[in-house]
Amino acid sequence: MMETRLLIVDRFEGGFAVCEQEDATMVDVDVKLLPQGTKEGDVLKFENGMYTVDAEATAERVKRIRQLMGELWED
Amino acid sequence: MRRRSIIIIVLLLLALVTSVGCSTGTNVPPKVDAPEVITPVQEKPEVITPVQEKPEVITPVQEKPVSTSPLRVDFLDVGQGDSILIHTPNSSWVLIDAGPGSYATTVVAYLKARGVKTLAAIICTHPHEDHIGGMPAVIKAFGVKSVYMPKASTTTKAFENLLLAIKAKGLTIKTAAAGISIPIDPSATMRFLAPLHSSYSDLNDYSAVLKVTHGIVSFLFMGDASTSVENDIVSKNSDIKADVLKVGHHGSATSSGSAFLKAVHPTYAVIEVGKGNSYGHPTAAALSRLKAAGATVYRTDLDGSIVFTTNGKTLTVNKKPSAPPAPAVVVPPVPVVVTPKPQPNTSDTVYITRTGAKYHRLGCRYLSKSCIPISRSAAIAQGYTPCSVCKP
Numbered sequence: 001m002m003e004t005r006l007l008i009v010d011r012f013e014g015g016f017a018v019c020e021q022e023d024a025t026m027v028d029v030d031v032k033l034l035p036q037g038t039k040e041g042d043v044l045k046f047e048n049g050m051y052t053v054d055a056e057a058t059a060e061r062v063k064r065i066r067q068l069m070g071e072l073w074e075d
Numbered sequence: 076m077r078r079r080s081i082i083i084i085v086l087l088l089l090a091l092v093t094s095v096g097c098s099t100g101t102n103v104p105p106k107v108d109a110p111e112v113i114t115p116v117q118e119k120p121e122v123i124t125p126v127q128e129k130p131e132v133i134t135p136v137q138e139k140p141v142s143t144s145p146l147r148v149d150f151l152d153v154g155q156g157d158s159i160l161i162h163t164p165n166s167s168w169v170l171i172d173a174g175p176g177s178y179a180t181t182v183v184a185y186l187k188a189r190g191v192k193t194l195a196a197i198i199c200t201h202p203h204e205d206h207i208g209g210m211p212a213v214i215k216a217f218g219v220k221s222v223y224m225p226k227a228s229t230t231t232k233a234f235e236n237l238l239l240a241i242k243a244k245g246l247t248i249k250t251a252a253a254g255i256s257i258p259i260d261p262s263a264t265m266r267f268l269a270p271l272h273s274s275y276s277d278l279n280d281y282s283a284v285l286k287v288t289h290g291i292v293s294f295l296f297m298g299d300a301s302t303s304v305e306n307d308i309v310s311k312n313s314d315i316k317a318d319v320l321k322v323g324h325h326g327s328a329t330s331s332g333s334a335f336l337k338a339v340h341p342t343y344a345v346i347e348v349g350k351g352n353s354y355g356h357p358t359a360a361a362l363s364r365l366k367a368a369g370a371t372v373y374r375t376d377l378d379g380s381i382v383f384t385t386n387g388k389t390l391t392v393n394k395k396p397s398a399p400p401a402p403a404v405v406v407p408p409v410p411v412v413v414t415p416k417p418q419p420n421t422s423d424t425v426y427i428t429r430t431g432a433k434y435h436r437l438g439c440r441y442l443s444k445s446c447i448p449i450s451r452s453a454a455i456a457q458g459y460t461p462c463s464v465c466k467p
Binding site: 018020024026027041042043046050051061064068071073075 | 436465
């Protein structure tokens with residue numbers, strides 16, 4: 001069986017979601033394969049040939065990056 | 076008596092004078108001759124002296140081009156992504172975006188070949204990987220004085236790595252927003268025209284749009300801003316005319332609107348776009364609107380890196396820069412034998428199984444048993460055919 005993979009939606013280009021893989025390389029995923037309403041920045045879980053949005057992992061990354069931004073922004 | 080003695084003295088003197096002219100046996104003449112022989116020898120070092128002074132004469136000449144040096148803008152060929160290097164008349168360097176992560180080494184090598192040591196400013200137009208992916212490597216490789224970014228957030232490791240690289244260097248981030256100027260060179264004004272709002276639904280629309288003016292020549296760098304932002308810029312600025320336009324969003328149909336192009340009226344339009352990209356960039360729609368606006372279009376996928384130079388009055392274009400990026404290793408999307416690692420041109424990666432004869436998109440249901448990344452060209456070369464379900 002295939003192992004679970006995590007991807008992050010970087011952006012949408014035409015009919016593709018351009019996703020960042022765990023090794024930081026990019027891959028195009030047909031938006032038709034993704035759940036309705038998938039947004040930029042969503043963490044996707046690929047399991048048993050299906051994509052789902054991992055809301056918990058997404059929220060965790062949003063929080064971590066917001067904190068980092070708060071440290072670095074001048075205003 | 077006196078007269079006689081005077082005559083004798085005169086005669087004696089005459090005899091003495093005439094003997095000087097023809098005799099070499101006396102002591103006096105050789106003494107006179109000798110210094111005359113030495114004199115030219117002494118003059119020789121004096122001839123050398125001005126030769127030694129020559130390098131000193133060159134020094135002020137070398138200083139002159141620094142004070143009158145042109146503004147140079149390099150549009151780097153970074154495949155499907157943006158990277159623009161600006162060299163200002165007072166010799167400051169500014170980098171707008173650094174291409175995708177797969178081109179990081181290309182960008183660093185290009186900057187080194189141009190002689191960059193310290194970047195006075197880096198601008199990350201918006202946090203998409205095809206614009207910021209190469210930036211952490213740039214921040215690590217060069218000195219950086221200031222960082223400008225729109226206040227936009229995403230969750231990718233590319234963005235996190237950018238923030239961590241900024242943090243590791245002890246830098247802070249200045250907000251790029253309409254009305255903010257970059258005070259680096261009084262003879263090259265740099266002013267942001269966008270973002271105009273603090274919130275947008277699409278990260279592309281946060282794009283930091285920069286106008287750079289030197290004398291009467293100006294450049295407009297659009298990032299990935301869409302037509303709604305373009306129209307917003309037109310309505311809030313009386314003059315957005317520019318000689319060179321960095322076309323928004325790689326020539327996608329959702330940028331480069333006719334009204335905007337009419338207001339900018341660019342002589343040249345540059346599209347930073349990857350050869351054979353899977354997004355259809357640049358689109359026929361954007362190209363035809365640019366043509367209708369009268370712009371001469373340059374594309375990094377066809378022309379490679381493109382260099383503009385201006386003295387503030389005239390503009391020259393060079394498609395073959397004198398300091399080209401050396402590493403051709405990253406650039407060619409050559410068909411490669413099966414490799415577990417995806418190729419730099421990830422948009423052209425497909426997936427095969429151990430036993431099947433078809434190639435697939437990631438996520439296709441036929442990939443449940445095995446999922447081996449391979450470049451599309453290699454898959455085709457090995458006889459694989461596209462899956463009829465996921466239509467890769």
